[in-house]
Amino acid sequence: MCGFQIAIDGPAGAGKSTIAKKIAAKLNYIYIDTGAMYRALTYTILEKKISIENVDAIINLAENCVIEFRNKDIIINNKKVTEEIRIQQVNEKVSYIAQIAEVRKILVNTQKKIALNNNIVMDGRDIGTIVLPKANLKFFLTASVKERAKRRYNEMKTKNNSIDFNKVLEEIRKRDKIDENRKCSPLARADDAVTIDTTGLNIAEVVDSILITVKDALKDSSV
Ligand code: C5P
Numbered sequence: 001m002c003g004f005q006i007a008i009d010g011p012a013g014a015g016k017s018t019i020a021k022k023i024a025a026k027l028n029y030i031y032i033d034t035g036a037m038y039r040a041l042t043y044t045i046l047e048k049k050i051s052i053e054n055v056d057a058i059i060n061l062a063e064n065c066v067i068e069f070r071n072k073d074i075i076i077n078n079k080k081v082t083e084e085i086r087i088q089q090v091n092e093k094v095s096y097i098a099q100i101a102e103v104r105k106i107l108v109n110t111q112k113k114i115a116l117n118n119n120i121v122m123d124g125r126d127i128g129t130i131v132l133p134k135a136n137l138k139f140f141l142t143a144s145v146k147e148r149a150k151r152r153y154n155e156m157k158t159k160n161n162s163i164d165f166n167k168v169l170e171e172i173r174k175r176d177k178i179d180e181n182r183k184c185s186p187l188a189r190a191d192d193a194v195t196i197d198t199t200g201l202n203i204a205e206v207v208d209s210i211l212i213t214v215k216d217a218l219k220d221s222s223v
Helices: 016-027 034-047 055-064 088-097 101-115 127-131 145-157 165-181 203-220
Strands: 005-009 030-033 067-070 073-076 120-124 137-142 194-197
Touching: 005 016, 005 127, 016 030, 016 120, 016 203, 030 034, 030 101, 034 055, 034 067, 034 073, 034 088, 034 101, 034 120, 055 101, 067 101, 088 165, 101 120, 101 127, 120 127, 127 137, 137 203, 145 165, 194 203
Parallel strands: 005 120, 005 137, 030 120, 137 194
Antiparallel strands: 067 073
16 A cells, blocks of 8 residues: 555544644645535435435436545536535435445445545545555544534534524434444444544644644654
């Protein structure tokens, strides 16, 4: 394996994306938000008005779509969907799409290919366990469900004033439950992952603590 791979997993709102992005920028590594890939597919399913019960049509779409990261944007079939994938309808449906085994197989393959021979920080739910089981370093970020909902609520409130905290809390609980209990590559901590509970910590504190571990590991590696 060439390149240095850092896997960051954890439930919704644990701060993975913000933290992973900062770590990648500091190290000048590629950053891949795998949740954005499941979201882009879900957005396209909604846009095409495909029912989430129509698993065959969903698999067919997954097989025939091209998902790419260009600069800071996520592109599906040449369409930029960076903002669209964060809408409420996508939040509500994405975990249903992500539990389809064939969909996961397709996206996991793409993720493995992107990571090959690259210095990379990848975040998601199954990166340390399934996508990059041999990653050089693995982190599992958690926080209490209330704290995670509060973060999502604050983030969403800047864009939508009418957002309801209890609805956000409910949606996070529902997503956690589906992500943790699905049969195919559920949200799980890899045995060799370092767990960081981010409740009460700010982003800079978590980033600094991860960077210390990374720098130590880099000293011992040939990258
Ligand atoms: O990370 P984010 O909250 O944007 O992910 C959206 C959803 O995509 C998750 O709730 C989960 O259902 C799915 N997902 C996944 N595996 C990943 C990343 C995300 O199942 N590696």
